[in-house]
Amino acid sequence: MIKTRAIVLGKKDYREYDALVSFYSLDFGRINLLARGLKRESSKLAGHLEPFNLVDLMIIKGREKDYVGSAISENYFLNIKNNYSRAVLAGRALGFMKDLTYLQQADFNIFLLVRDFLIFLDSLSDDKELDLISYFFKLKLLELLGYNFSSIDNLDKESDLQNNFASINQETLDLKNKILRLGFSGYSQLSLKEGEKRDLDKFIEIIRGIIF
Numbered sequence: 001m002i003k004t005r006a007i008v009l010g011k012k013d014y015r016e017y018d019a020l021v022s023f024y025s026l027d028f029g030r031i032n033l034l035a036r037g038l039k040r041e042s043s044k045l046a047g048h049l050e051p052f053n054l055v056d057l058m059i060i061k062g063r064e065k066d067y068v069g070s071a072i073s074e075n076y077f078l079n080i081k082n083n084y085s086r087a088v089l090a091g092r093a094l095g096f097m098k099d100l101t102y103l104q105q106a107d108f109n110i111f112l113l114v115r116d117f118l119i120f121l122d123s124l125s126d127d128k129e130l131d132l133i134s135y136f137f138k139l140k141l142l143e144l145l146g147y148n149f150s151s152i153d154n155l156d157k158e159s160d161l162q163n164n165f166a167s168i169n170q171e172t173l174d175l176k177n178k179i180l181r182l183g184f185s186g187y188s189q190l191s192l193k194e195g196e197k198r199d200l201d202k203f204i205e206i207i208r209g210i211i212f
Helices: 084-100 108-123 130-144 152-157 170-182 184-189 194-211
Strands: 002-014 018-025 029-035 054-060 067-075
Touching (some): 002 108, 018 108, 067 108, 108 184, 130 194, 170 194
Antiparallel strands (some): 002 018
8 A cells, every 4th residue: 555645637437336536646646546436426535536636645556457545635625616717727727737747757846836726726815817827837837847948048049949939039938937936926916918828828839839
């Protein structure tokens, strides 16, 4: 048996009563585990394996698949789940992270980023400028993955990427740097124009395309 902390990313049906649950864990990165009997009405695991939950997880090694031995929720993040806008934002952010990470590649800082993102989103008193929180999460994740271009000079040094970055200007990189510097708690100090959002979206999609 192995214990770790993990965040539930999602789940899908597997056979009649079981489910495959995706987690981002502190010690093992992104993992998929079999949750036996999760769809039974009597399942004690069901409430703890909902998306976004932060759980203390016990993993049991199996012959074909590893499976959930137990899961106890540390935080349910109910203010996210009970708010449509926040739930959609959280789902898209975690989906973005899932797309850019590989199974069983642990990264302590990515785990902390996901955890802190959910804690901050859950704690907000209103839904103003939610997209700024999403931008910080995505840009910080890209930085942790090694894509921390801070100036046009950085881009020029990567000769094989010049064509991809031809449409990116220094103003966009300066804005990215400012968002990263402010972090979650400083998001209220910034307001983005629609053109700035488009430029950030373009930058993020370029990096995403390079990764894959």
